[in-house]
Amino acid sequence: MAKWLRFTHQxxxxxxxxxxxxxxxxxxxxxxxxxxxxxxxxxxxxKVLTPCTPSKMIALWNNFKALAAKLGNPAxxxxxxxLKAPNSFLAHGETIRKPASYDGKVVxxxxxxxxxxxxxxxxxxxxxxxxxxGYTIVNDVTAAEIINxxxxxxxxxxxxxxxxxxxxxxxxxxxxxxxxxxxxxxLNGDERQNYPVNDCFYSPAQxxxxxxxxxxxxxxxxxxxxxxxxxxxxxxxSDVSVTIEGIGTLANRYE
Numbered sequence: 001m002a003k004w005l006r007f008t009h010q011x012x013x014x015x016x017x018x019x020x021x022x023x024x025x026x027x028x029x030x031x032x033x034x035x036x037x038x039x040x041x042x043x044x045x046x047k048v049l050t051p052c053t054p055s056k057m058i059a060l061w062n063n064f065k066a067l068a069a070k071l072g073n074p075a076x077x078x079x080x081x082x083l084k085a086p087n088s089f090l091a092h093g094e095t096i097r098k099p100a101s102y103d104g105k106v107v108x109x110x111x112x113x114x115x116x117x118x119x120x121x122x123x124x125x126x127x128x129x130x131x132x133x134g135y136t137i138v139n140d141v142t143a144a145e146i147i148n149x150x151x152x153x154x155x156x157x158x159x160x161x162x163x164x165x166x167x168x169x170x171x172x173x174x175x176x177x178x179x180x181x182x183x184x185x186x187l188n189g190d191e192r193q194n195y196p197v198n199d200c201f202y203s204p205a206q207x208x209x210x211x212x213x214x215x216x217x218x219x220x221x222x223x224x225x226x227x228x229x230x231x232x233x234x235x236x237x238s239d240v241s242v243t244i245e246g247i248g249t250l251a252n253r254y255e
Contacts, residue, residue: 003171007046052220063226088166104145109227110185110242128208134174137250139167193230
């Protein structure tokens, strides 16, 4: 397995592969022939960044059967998605901030994230895995009461794009079968979500293929494949973590 991450060390931004508690530093382009420099650095000595810098994060709605059944939603006939703005992106260990302009419910959504490795436009489902660099962990934070606050316009992007609401990382795992994974979300020590990826309506390969028919995916773009039952609200002062065995744990505090 290869776990890629980005970090700052002694004032410089770099990237590499995580091997235990040691980072093997690389140079070049993470998505196109990165090479080890021979340098290593201890994980404890760096500040972890988001593992890539997406041009966009695409977030799925109603992609899990258990949650659709609970909400009484029909199976989607095509992927249902929105975009989270780049200003929302936040790394592992950083603080999720309550918006100053909003006093309603803020919820966590633990999800698997697909990281695109090369430019994808109108790719087939069979070819889609060639365009997937790896997988990361996402907490798709949402100001839930904003979505339907105006009866004339559902405000999905605003609700999900506040600063710090697009949490992902800490690594990109390049050698894992996504359909064998489960997502577990823990809030203040209590498990709130634990669901399998294989309960999805659209698999990662299907999502990459179908979304790439609509818009071109660029290297580093992230597709958050949706969440399942157990979504709930966070109060300021909460600790929230999302764990996917085989990838790692994304942990943050909400203030």
